[in-house]
Amino acid sequence: MIKKIVYLDNAATTPVHPKVFEKMIPFLKENFGNPSSIHSFGRKVRVAIEDARETIANIINADPSEIYFTSGGTEANNFIINGISKANFNETRRNKIITNNAEHHAVLDTIENLFHAGFETEIIKVNKETKVESNTLRKSIDEKVSLISIMHVNNETGSINNISELTKLFDDKDIYFHTDAVQSFGKIKIDVKELGVNSLSASAHKINGPKGVGFAYVKSGTPISPLLFGGSQERNRRGGTENIAGIIALSEAAKIKMESLDYSFQYVEKLKKRMIDGIKNLDSENIFINGGNDSLPYILSLTLNSEKYNNDAESIIMFLDINGIAASSGSACTSGTIKASHVIKASGYSEKDAAGTVRFSFSTENTEEEIDYTLEILSNLLKKFQK
Structure with missing residues (x-):
């Protein structure tokens, strides 16, 4: 790869x-x-x-x-x-x-x-x-x-x-x-x-x-x-x-x-669906998709189940970054430390679950090949962080 x-x-x-x-x-x-x-x-x-x-x-x-x-x-x-x-x-x-x-x-x-x-x-x-x-x-x-x-x-x-x-x-x-x-x-x-x-x-x-x-x-x-x-x-x-x-x-x-409002919307919608389908193939039970079914296609937030994975927001984002993928933890950076997102906790997650949240956000510059590569890296990430 x-x-x-x-x-x-x-x-x-x-x-x-x-x-x-x-x-x-x-x-x-x-x-x-x-x-x-x-x-x-x-x-x-x-x-x-x-x-x-x-x-x-x-x-x-x-x-x-x-x-x-x-x-x-x-x-x-x-x-x-x-x-x-x-x-x-x-x-x-x-x-x-x-x-x-x-x-x-x-x-x-x-x-x-x-x-x-x-x-x-x-x-x-x-x-x-x-x-x-x-x-x-x-x-x-x-x-x-x-x-x-x-x-x-x-x-x-x-x-x-x-x-x-x-x-x-x-x-x-x-x-x-x-x-x-x-x-x-x-x-x-x-x-x-x-x-x-x-x-x-x-x-x-x-x-x-x-x-x-x-x-x-x-x-x-x-x-x-x-x-x-x-x-x-x-x-x-x-x-x-x-x-x-x-x-x-x-x-x-x-x-x-x-x-290009309609074109862009439909384009990123396809990318998000491809990503979600791929994530479900990786682990449909322990990766939770946030925001509801009608969420904006430009944003995909997912949370790892802390009972199966060793959730650490900073380590997860660094793993992605080392492999060339820029994403966000969905967290706020305060004094050089990453705290679990108040938004994710507001939706009902525990502190441990919230610490396993990743936000991917798309544009028309992204490609299906990039999504497929990201899914490959995610597969490796899940193996590394699995308990």
């Missing part, structure tokens, strides 16, 4: 598309003006930013004035959650925020920070597929609720929350709803009106754009205060000179993704 190099960690980040890189270059060289400047250098760049804003707005069926460019998904989540919570509290004195225990830390940690600042927070539980169930959310809604934040697609398991169903639970109430769409934007159709959300966050580097740029959608009329101060950029809600090349790149990456 000849060692190959296989990148299956696309949910973590993706390479910049060549066309996206080409679009960036002029804005790093000759079109270098500050968009806040009123001379021709600045005006040329300002026009490009507003064109990009319109492109993003059209993709999610929003108005361009509802799009705010940020440094990525984390900032977008912070801006929205902090901004809506604080502004709405000042207007209504409502201070309760609801989220769930399988959210990304960009949401969980922001809400925890608000808890320490005096806000009331409720972290509801997800089901075994890491989805939020309507009945669970309904029980938590009361007159104190200001904001609910539920992710669109789970970044570790690929499970898809039925956002439009969840927002219908309180469409007669004055409650704001945010969804972290970092893993869904550019991969499945998003219509903010159909979803019924007030705000949404997304990032460029998950869709073959560069790192360090993303956007926040905030529905017109939604109260929101700035996260960054010191400038009038982004309609006085996001101070700081814009990342011009990044914004242009985000727009181009999004356009490219939308042009």
Whole structure:
């Protein structure tokens, strides 16, 4: 068996598309003006930013004035959650925020920070597929609720929350709803009106754009205060000179993704099915597939039964890496150590089982041959880690 190099960690980040890189270059060289400047250098760049804003707005069926460019998904989540919570509290004195225990830390940690600042927070539980169930959310809604934040697609398991169903639970109430769409934007159709959300966050580097740029959608009329101060950029809600090349790149990456949305979905769907079929042939009883049958095809999370395997997240990922396969443990790295994922534990696994979780995430750059090679390496891995 000849060692190959296989990148299956696309949910973590993706390479910049060549066309996206080409679009960036002029804005790093000759079109270098500050968009806040009123001379021709600045005006040329300002026009490009507003064109990009319109492109993003059209993709999610929003108005361009509802799009705010940020440094990525984390900032977008912070801006929205902090901004809506604080502004709405000042207007209504409502201070309760609801989220769930399988959210990304960009949401969980922001809400925890608000808890320490005096806000009331409720972290509801997800089901075994890491989805939020309507009945669970309904029980938590009361007159104190200001904001609910539920992710669109789970970044570790690929499970898809039925956002439009969840927002219908309180469409007669004055409650704001945010969804972290970092893993869904550019991969499945998003219509903010159909979803019924007030705000949404997304990032460029998950869709073959560069790192360090993303956007926040905030529905017109939604109260929101700035996260960054010191400038009038982004309609006085996001101070700081814009990342011009990044914004242009985000727009181009999004356009490219939308042009091949259906093809890409079907392509990775075949890869995921091939992988799952192969895994079932290896061990159908002691390898558990996470996220449910209707999870996003771009993500495949599996967990090894700790009764049969010596689960060690770091060792498993290193074994794959030594054999040329880049994947994720579905875990958060803290101070150089890998902890069992809070998402996997939220779905009901023990600490020992969760430590045997691997996340593979696909793109159209991956091939069936790469999947077959990965299955060969997985077969070797199972023999090595078997008790």
